[in-house]
Amino acid sequence: MSWVLFTLGAVFLQTGRNALQSKLSDKVDTLGVTLSRFLFAPPIALAYLLLLSYLSQPSFDSHANVQPAWLELPQFSLSFVLVVILAALLQIAATSFMVMLFKQRNFAIGAGLAKSEALVAGILGTLFFGSYLSVIGWLGIVLGGVAVFVLSAGKSVQQGATRSLSTKTLCIGLASGACFALTSLFVREASHLLALPLKQAAAWVLLWVVSIQAAGLSLYIFIRKPNILKQMLANVHTVLVISTVSCLGSVCWFTAMALQHVAYVKTLGQIEVLLTLLLAHFWLNDKVSKREIIGLLLIGVAATMVMWA
Structure with a gap:
């Protein structure tokens, strides 16, 4: 059940990262906010990998003329490289679609659609990635999806945004959910392609993914939109915090998805919605409606079902 602890850790970290990215999106272009998630992540991911590898190995005889096992590189197949590039x-x-949602008037329902990733991951995982989900697991996934839509629709009604729901917001939300689902499925696939314990394999996948993302997106922005780099430099402290929190969250997500089916992990991860509403209620003194209470209860039931599936 360690995947449950990693998922809960990811939820707390992701909630904080999303709040920071939403705030940064007022000052920095969408691509810059997306890059803030990855920019300083590679050295953090490398440090985590080295520490995990060192702690996972038996004691090393310093007098023996042999390289310690934790310093040895695993074999990276062409399939592994292609899968991590796709994931990245x-x-x-x-992430870009999600940042675009921050700028939409009816963000609540768009973000709810983005949370469709659990159901999408379940369907695609079963069809193309050899995942097998129990009946209870499927019921939990569907129930979690219903709960998120109940909550997002309720928040949209409170904000008076239902009538102005646009096709653009619907498409962005669904695209974000589909891309997140495929990312998670490819991350799990890559972790299982390495002949390593799953936690170490997930750490290697994370290092590859964030390195590709940081290098590729930085180069693109430098060539095509260098002004974004100036915006990020003016907010470098926020960017550093976002990168750090995001990387630690990814450590939790990648490990959980290596250990358990993506659809289960993402369904349990929907308690992020519950956490957000609790913060809004107790910190911002927002009133909780009956619809939101129903949605929260459904999320709790869905999370329980996938934990014991």
């Missing part, structure tokens, strides 16, 4: 590109696309 899809996560950039998913």
Whole structure:
């Protein structure tokens, strides 16, 4: 059940990162906010990998003329490289769509659609990635999706945004959810392609993914939109915090998805919505409606179902 702890850790970290990115989006272009998630992540991911590898190995005899096992590189197949490249590109696309949602008038329902990733991951995982989900697991996934839509629709009604729901917001939300789902499925696939314990394999996948993302997106912005770099430099402290929190969250997500089916992990991860509403109620003194209470209860039931599936 360690995947549950990693998922809960990811939820707390992702909630904080989303709040910071939403705030940064007022000052920095969408691509810059997307890059803030990855820019300083590679050295953090490398440090985590080295520490995990060192702690996972048996004691090393310093007098023996042999390289310690934790310093040895695993074999990276062509399939592994292609899968991590796909995961990296899809996560950039998913993050960009999410940042675009921050700028929409009816963000609540768009973000709810983005949370469709659990159901999409379940369907695609079963069809193309050899995942097998139990009946209870499927019921939990569907129930979690219903709960998120109940909550997002309720918030949209409170904000008076239902009538102005646009096709653009619907498409962006669904695109974000689909890209996040595919990213997660490819991350799990890559972790299982390495002949390593799953936690170490997930750490290697994370290092590859964030390195590709940071290098590729930085180069693109430098060539095509250098002004974005100036915007990020003016907010470098916020960018550093976002990168750090995001990388630690990715450590939790990648490990959880290596250990358990993506659809289960993402369904349990929907308690992020619950956390957000609780913060709004107790910190911002927002009133909780009956619809939101129903949605929260449904999320709790869905999370329980996938934890015991």
